[in-house]
Amino acid sequence: MAFLELKNIYKSYYLDKEEFPVLKGINLQFDRGEFVSILGESGGGKSTLMNIIGGLDRNFKGEVLVNGKILDHKKEKQLDSYRRATVGYIYQSYNLISHLTVLDNVLVALDMTTLTKEERRKRALELLDKVGLSEQVKKHPNHLSGGQKQRVAIARALASDPQIIIADEPTGALDAQNTKEVLALLDGIARDGKLVIAVTHSQEVADNGTRIVHLADGKIDGDERLRPAYPIPEDPTEITPRVLPAMASYRTAFKHLTYNFWRNSLIMLGTAIGIFAVLLFSGLGNGINGYIQNQINSLANPQAITVFKNTTGKKMTQEQIQSSLGQTMAANPQSMTISDRNIDQLRKLDSVSSVQPGIMVSAFQLNYNGKKQSGTSLSTWSKAITSDSIKQGHKPKNGEIVLTKQQAIQLLSAKNYKQIVGKTIQLSFTWIDGDNNPVPVSGNFKVAGITEGASAGTSITYSTMRALLQKANASTAANFATVNVTNLDSVQGVANKIDNLRGSNNKRVLGAITVGSILKTVNTYVSLASTVLASIAGISLLVSALMIIVTMYMSVSERTKEIGILRALGERKKDIRRLFTSESIFIGLFSAILALLIVAVVTVIINHALYGLIKYNIVQITVGNVIFAFVIAIVISFIAALLPARRAANLNPIDALAAD
Template identity: 90%
Template sequence: MAFLELKNIHKSYYLDKEEFPVLKGINLQFNRGEFVSILGESGGGKSTLMNIIGGLDRNFEGEVLVNGKLLDHKKEKQLDSYRRATVGYIYQSYNLISHLTVLDNVLVALDMTTLTKEERKKRALTLLDKVGLSEQVKKHPNHLSGGQKQRVAIARALASDPQIIIADEPTGALDSQNTKEVLALLDEIARDGKLVIAVTHSQEVADNGTRIVHLADGKIDGDTRLHPAYPIPDDPTKITPRVLPAMASYRTAFKHFIYNFWRNSLIMLGTAIGIFAVLLFSGLGNGINGYIQNQINSLANPQAVTVFKNPTGKKMTQEQIQSSLGRTMATDPQSMTLSDHNLKRLSKIKNVSSVEPGITVSAYQATYNGNKQSGTSLQTWSKSVTSSSIKQGHKPGNGEIVLAKQQAIQLSSAKNYKKMIGKTIDVSFNWVDKNNNPVPVQGRFKVSGISEGASSVTAITYATMVERLNKANASTAANFATVNVNNLDNVQDVAAKIDNLRDTNNKRVMGAITVGSILKTVNTYVSLASTVLAAIAGISLLVSALMIIVTMYMSVSERTKEIGILRALGERKKDIRRLFTSESVFIGFFSAILALVIVGIVALLLNHALYGLIKYNIVQITVGNVIFAIVIAIVISFVAALLPARRAANLNPIDALAAD
């Protein structure tokens, strides 16, 4: 039984509706150990016949049987497997992949075998040594002579140990000495038990084989045996084929990426600029949010809710509460007291960690060394006041007081106000007893600290205030409370619940004033602004995507012949798509890395320049920003490569091999 058999092969080309027959009923049988020359003039159908034998041409009539089994040319996957396992190609124009070294050009065929990495490299080096190129393995094809290139092509054709070697005009571009050496190599391949089929128009070349098949005008008009086929070895070698692993595609893509690094660097720079702009605005948004939060936190604790009695019993805004508070405290402070019952109700609200009762006095007088100063607010210290507001000294302890800077200046002088710390001052104010009768209250306090800025306060501890009021037989009922919330995100919810607490007459009893809700609103606006700016900057990413699409289409055009070579070696459409998408992903990934380097440098410079002014790093790149940059770059580059990769995968292998 013949190893390869062609039965009644017909093939025609069409120009519009006009038919041009090329093969007109070809019937041939081939056996292993033969070196068959298909001889004929140009245009006689030799190359078309070879494409059918090699599993590249699918559109013909007739049958091809391999080892007695029908090769179905309608099934693309079967043809891919056939080319991987059974066929090796040697071309007149060598068809080496220019961006791969000599060694890599051979390994590209071995990647589709089950050999280990070490075994693949060893076999490739052995084959290159066999064809006399052991000293050239690291060179690229453009550094080789014509004869050397053809030897690389032979080594590649033999790499996966195929049973059929197809040589298309293998000596057409060689001088006489190289022609003799290549023909000797082909004869040696046939002696190893392979089927060698060489297409040629040279009678001299054909005479070196074991058999000559003459093809003229699409028909066999001669079949001459020069000598018997070589015997097949008793223990022929066999390398198991496999589909190309994804990692092999990634390696090839990375090698091409490095080979064209400087051209790719321009694409990476353009993409990196777009990602850099998005990162910078996101980092600015993070920094501004953090700066605002830092400033507000230095003024007041955003997790503290200040609670006052609601004098109207109706729903009130924070502004309305603060406005009515000043009037009521001055005219009827006793009406603003909070009952123990309501304080307990506050502590039972979900997400409330603690409740601090407090007392605030709307008018008082401070005296030191004969200097008198009238103040408008003396309050008890609570967690709603931050220690950062105290620029000199510390927060008050028992029997101590914190003075506002302006108050300290009035009691001393602008130059010596800091010396007030440690001094004792007298404080007096009018309060009421339990029957709402006026009661004078006096006390001596040691100055523990001086507060400055918008959050400056005059304050004593709640325990100290209660002690002084008790001595004067005045009421010690709290007229405000500080509710501490366990998390900033829960502040608004807790404030809403406080506002909604009602008495038996269904009237609202308390009102809440929060800094946290204000902070959250400001953060929302800043986040929105930074997102809008980042989105505007993101338009440049669309330009980057277009650049990648154009680059990939150019790459497909430049590598058309390479695509044909890889398909002839047995790579699937899927492998070709992966080759181009993975290279694009490399471009995207390194663009993101470049963008991160640029934004890191710019952020460092901006933070250094502005830190002296605001004492804060205004650009803050988070881990989330870094992950976003890498992911968005990879996604954009992958999506941008889909259409070019699809076009590459759908190229006809025959047309691709014929490309210049």
């Protein structure tokens, strides 16, 4: 039984509807150990016949049998496996992959075998030594002579130990000496028990084989046996084929990327600039949010809620509570009293860590060395006021008071106002007793510190205030409370619950004022603004995606022949798609790294320039921003490569090999 058999092979090409027959009923049998020359003039159908034997041409009539089994040319996966395991190609134009070294050009065929990495390298080096190229393994094809290129092609064809070697005009571009050496190599391959089929139009070349099949006008018009086929070795070598691993595609893609690094670097730079812009605006948004939060937190505690009596019984906004507070406090301070029951209600709310009762006086007077200053708000110190608001001195202890910067200036001077810290001043105001009658209250206090900030004012401790009022026989009932919430996210929820607390008459009894909600609103606006800016910067990412698409289409066009070579070696459409998408992903990955380097430098410059003014790093790149940069770069580059990669995979291997 013949190893390879062709039965009734017919092949035609069509121009519009007109048929041009090329092969007209070919019947041939081939055995291993033969060196068969297919001899004929150009246009006689030799190359077409080789493409059918090699599993590249699928559109013909007839049967191809290998080892007695029909090779179904309608099944693409079966043909891929057949080329991978059984066929090796040697071309007249060498068809080496330019961006791979001599060694890598051989290894590309061995990647589709089960040999280990060390075994693949060892076999490739042995084959290159066999064809006389052991000193050229690190060179690229453009540094080799024509004879050397053909030897690389022979080593690659033999790499996976195929049973059929197809040589299409293997000496057509060689001089006499190289022709002689290549023919000797082909004869040696046949001696090893392989089937060598060489297409040629040279009678002199054909005479070197064991058999000559003459093809003319699409028909066999001669089949001459020159000498017997070589015997098959008793223990033939066998290398198990496999589909191409993904890692092999990644390696090839990376090698092509580095081979054309400077051209690809421009694409990476353009993509990196788009990612950099998005990162910078995101980092700026993070910094502004952090700066605002830092500033507000330094002046007021965003997790503290200030609670007052709701004297209307109706729902009131924070603005309404604040606007009516001073007037109600002066006209009817007794109505602002918060009962112990109200305090207990506040303590029982979820997410509340503590409740501090407090006393606020709407009008008071300070006296120091004959200088008097009137104030509109004296309150007891609470967690709503942060220690950061005290710019000079410290927060008040028993018997001490903190003043505002303006009060200190009026009591002393703009130049020496800081010197009031440690001095004793007199505080006086009018309050009420248990019968709601006015009572004068006064006392001397040591100045503990000077405050700045919206939440900070004139303050003494709650225990000091109670002692002062008790001494004057005035009411010590609390008229506000500070509710401390466990976390910032719960502030608004707790405030809503406080606003909804009802009395026995089902009317609202308390009103809440929060700084946290204001902070959250400001952060929302800043986040929105930074998102909008980042989105605008993201337009550059679309431009980058278009650049990658164009680059990949150019790459497909430039590497058309390479695609044909890889398909002829047995790579699947899937492998070709992965080759181009992985190269595009590498571009995206390196673009993200470059963008991070740029943004790191720019961040340092901006933060250094502005830190002296605001004492804060205004650009803050988070781990989330970094992860986003890599994800968006990879996603954009992958999507951009889909269409070019699909086009590459769908190329006809025969047309691809014929590309210039």
